[in-house]
Amino acid sequence: MRLSQFHLHTSKETPADAELVSHKLMLKAGMIRKLAAGLYTWSPLGLRVLRKVERVVREEMDASGAVELLMPSVQPRELWEETGRWEKFGGQLLKMKDRKDAWYCYGPTHEEVITDFARDELASYKQLPVTFYQIQTKFRDEIRPRFGVMRAREFLMKDAYSFHVTDEDLGREYLNMFNAYCRIFSRLGLEYRAVFADTGSIGGSASHEFHVLAESGEDAIAYSTDSDYAANVELAEALPEGERHAAEESLREVETPVQKTCEAVAELMGIGLERTVKSIALMGANADGETEFVLALVRGDHVLNEIKLAKLPGLGEYRMATEAEILAHLGSEPGFLGPVSPRQPVRVVADRSVAALADFVVGANRAGFHLAGVNWGRDLPEPETVADIRNVVVGDRSPDRHGTLGICRGIEVGHVFQLGRKYAEAMKCTVLDETGKAVVPAMGCYGIGVSRIVAAAIEQNFDANGIRWPESMAPWRAVVCMINPKKDPAVTEAAEALYRELNEAGVETALDDRGLRPGAMFADIELIGIPHRIVVSERGLAAGTYEYRARTEPESENLDTAGLKARLG
Ligand code: ATP
Ligand code: MG
Ligand code: MG
Ligand code: MG
Numbered sequence: 286m287r288l289s290q291f292h293l294h295t296s297k298e299t300p301a302d303a304e305l306v307s308h309k310l311m312l313k314a315g316m317i318r319k320l321a322a323g324l325y326t327w328s329p330l331g332l333r334v335l336r337k338v339e340r341v342v343r344e345e346m347d348a349s350g351a352v353e354l355l356m357p358s359v360q361p362r363e364l365w366e367e368t369g370r371w372e373k374f375g376g377q378l379l380k381m382k383d384r385k386d387a388w389y390c391y392g393p394t395h396e397e398v399i400t401d402f403a404r405d406e407l408a409s410y411k412q413l414p415v416t417f418y419q420i421q422t423k424f425r426d427e428i429r430p431r432f433g434v435m436r437a438r439e440f441l442m443k444d445a446y447s448f449h450v451t452d453e454d455l456g457r458e459y460l461n462m463f464n465a466y467c468r469i470f471s472r473l474g475l476e477y478r479a480v481f482a483d484t485g486s487i488g489g490s491a492s493h494e495f496h497v498l499a500e501s502g503e504d505a506i507a508y509s510t511d512s513d514y515a516a517n518v519e520l521a522e523a524l525p526e527g528e529r530h531a532a533e534e535s536l537r538e539v540e541t542p543v544q545k546t547c548e549a550v551a552e553l554m555g556i557g558l559e560r561t562v563k564s565i566a567l568m569g570a571n572a573d574g575e576t577e578f579v580l581a582l583v584r585g586d587h588v589l590n591e592i593k594l595a596k597l598p599g600l601g602e603y604r605m606a607t608e609a610e611i612l613a614h615l616g617s618e619p620g621f622l623g624p625v626s627p628r629q630p631v632r633v634v635a636d637r638s639v640a641a642l643a644d645f646v647v648g649a650n651r652a653g654f655h656l657a658g659v660n661w662g663r664d665l666p667e668p669e670t671v672a673d674i675r676n677v678v679v680g681d682r683s684p685d686r687h688g689t690l691g692i693c694r695g696i697e698v699g700h701v702f703q704l705g706r707k708y709a710e711a712m713k714c715t716v717l718d719e720t721g722k723a724v725v726p727a728m729g730c731y732g733i734g735v736s737r738i739v740a741a742a743i744e745q746n747f748d749a750n751g752i753r754w755p756e757s758m759a760p761w762r763a764v765v766c767m768i769n770p771k772k773d774p775a776v777t778e779a780a781e782a783l784y785r786e787l788n789e790a791g792v793e794t795a796l797d798d799r800g801l802r803p804g805a806m807f808a809d810i811e812l813i814g815i816p817h818r819i820v821v822s823e824r825g826l827a828a829g830t831y832e833y834r835a836r837t838e839p840e841s842e843n844l845d846t847a848g849l850k851a852r853l854g
Contacts, residue, residue, distance in 0.1 A: 286761065289798045292329045295809050305501050307743035308433035310752050314813045316739075323430025323438030330813060331739070333760035335441065338738050339420055341472050341757060342443045349465035351416040351445055356398045358422055362388035364397040368711045377425040391424035396708050396730060399446040403726070404714035410450050413716060413726060414458060418445035420735060434736045435696070436503075441736040447729040450718055452705075455727040459491065459703050462731045466495050466699050473738065474755025476745055478695065480506050491703040495733075496695025499744035506695045696741040697734070704728040752814030753836050761795040763787060763853060764815045766806055768822035770798065780821040783831070783846075792853045811836065817853055 294315035303309040311317050316331030327335055343353070362380075365371035371378075371390075379391040392398065399417060407413065420443045430438050445462065449455040463479065470477040479493050496506055706725045709715075715723040734741075739758070746753040756762055765784045770777040780796065787794040795815070797806055803820075810818055820832040820841075831849055834841035844852065 286795045287798050288764075288795055289800070291795070293799075293809065293813070294328065295812055303433065305432045305435065305740070305744065306747055307435065307501075307740040310743055310747060310812070311433055311740065314752060316813075317434060319433075323427060323436070325434055325437060325439075330760055334739050334754070334758055335736060337758045337760075338473065338735050339441070339443075342469055342733055342735060343420065345465050345469045345472070346418050346443065346445065348468075349416075349461055351418045351447075351462075351465075353419060354402075354417050355419050355421060356392075356395050356402070358392050358424070359389050360392045360395075360398055362390065364401055364712075365390060368397055368708060370397070377427065379424050379426045393423055393425040394442075394730075394732075395419070395421075395444055396446065396704070396728075397712070400708045400712045400714050400728070403446075403448055403709070404712060407448060407714075407716050407726070410716055410718050410724075414447060414449045414454050416445055416447040416458060416462070416729075416731075418443060418731075432501075433740055435740040437736065440734065443733040443735050445731040447731075448709075448716075448726040449728070450716070450724060450726060452727050455703055455705075455729050456491075459701060459729050462701050462729065463493060466701065466731075466733070469733070470495060470497070470698070473742065473757050474746075475698075475738075475742060477698070478506060478693075480695070493701050494697050495699035495701075497698050497738070497741040497745060498693055498695050499741065500694055501744050502694035502696040504695050504697055506693050696737070696744065698738050698741050699731075699733045701731045702729060704730050746814075750808070751812035754814040754816060756816050759814060759816050761793050761815055763792055763794040763817040763819060764797055764810055765794060766797040766803075766810065766818060766820045768803055768820060770800065773823045775826055776821055776823055779826055783819065783821060787853065790850065790853075819849060 296313050296315065298313070300309055300312045303312055311331065314330065315328050316334065317325040317327055319325055346353070359381075362371055365374070365378075374393070377393055379393075381389050381391070383389060402417075407415070420441065422439060423442045423444075424439050427436055427438055430436055434440065447455065447458045447462070449458065467479070475497050477495055477497050479495050481493060494504075496502065496504060498506075704727075706727055709725045709728055715725055718724045742755060742758055743752050746755060754760070765780050765787070767776050767780040770780070777798075780798070784794055784796040797810065799806070801809070807818070814836060816836045818834045818836070818841075820834075822832065825831055825843065828843065830843040830845055832841050833844045833849055833852060835852070
């Protein structure tokens, strides 16, 4: 590509309304232009990067055995009525009417459409297992679209859906997809972590998120320093807008998760782990200045059921509900345990026993923490914020009891779910099994935020001069810059020849033939983050060398053609 014939439109101004580095740099580099809130045009430059990400995702999905298809963005209301999500999905669902007054939505995700496809197309176990995927535009009417393409309303997602006769086979494919995701994020050159996640409004049993690690990430991740344990400490999306914002602000201050407090106190009390309680939260409600605790059954963002802690003389003002009372409400859902306040909701995944939970509150009170009184522990203020609770931390063991617990921030770039039979059941999708009996297939779904990855990658790869693309994502791997081409035709000739030669050798190379002065030209090339810069000048030609500089290196070096090719691999 000759840059004189390309639309490169960089800017020196730092955009005032952009908070994140990635947002600022994408605007300055001219990769995106805002059309309206959460709606962006990808310029030719931005699109080159987006396509690179898409290519890696597509190659690895194909290699994993998934098959590509393409579903419509616009989806009929009737499908969403079948699963009950026309109402349940909430404000993120953009609804619209056609000329015949029929309702549609712009797809925020495609479980309904793929299940509709499957019930028509899949008849027999012989067609299973199968994983379909697409790379397609989604729309979610986010409450607060922000950070450019990081949290947009219209964005590009790779979404995949798998169908299985047995749960075991779903588990196998889940692992297959998990591994494909690891290969994708490694190939893209990102520092990432796979973390346990809750299953949110989609429902289902097992779920992992993939996070690109970055200080600016919206999610907090608790992880063990010595094992693979990692969990998302996510905010309750169900919160009203104003409160959610306040909660996010306060969560940003959290250095040690509430889980540490539980662990530490449990440790202090020598509590054993017996039967596993799942989907339970200890909730500190703070209404009218009174601290009151409830046990709550939580699934995803929703409190399904709660038990007030009854008052009992002799144990502060409250007593724990009995184990039988709690068990009656529990069932065997996977889930969460951690002190949670409706104002500052923090959930941490952990397996706990009922007895341990009861002992925890009782023991904590005996140890002077007064979980249920108005005196929140020794000389400490009321636990109004997560930061207050942090103050009672006395240890930092990881919930899996390997290593210590650290906390970092991440950007969710991928998410894998075992959906189970929820959608197939609701939409009456069946296949015939080996015995000729109609069975409901188990489903998995697997998403990657293709456009978000572009921004997330910049959060990990930049310096004062601009973007530093990982090779796999760069708009071009190399650029040949001409110094004073008008003055010296030999420079033009040599640069053109090198540009052709590199491209023929498979090194995707641009030619900066815009005729800019060196300073302005180099500033642009650094801003847009090309990994390898090669300068052709009169002086270099006389010495038989090119001036080469890697975007990540502070100095340039003079190399002959052979040396250059060695650098560019
Ligand atoms: P988030 O927690 O950031 O709102 P999500 O959990 O709602 O994301 P999923 O339903 O898991 O998103 O969708 C799969 C992927 O799509 C996410 O992992 C993320 O990378 C991407 N994604 C989701 N919402 C957006 C958005 N508003 N803008 C850009 N990418 C998004
Ligand atoms: Mg979301
Ligand atoms: Mg999420
Ligand atoms: Mg998600």
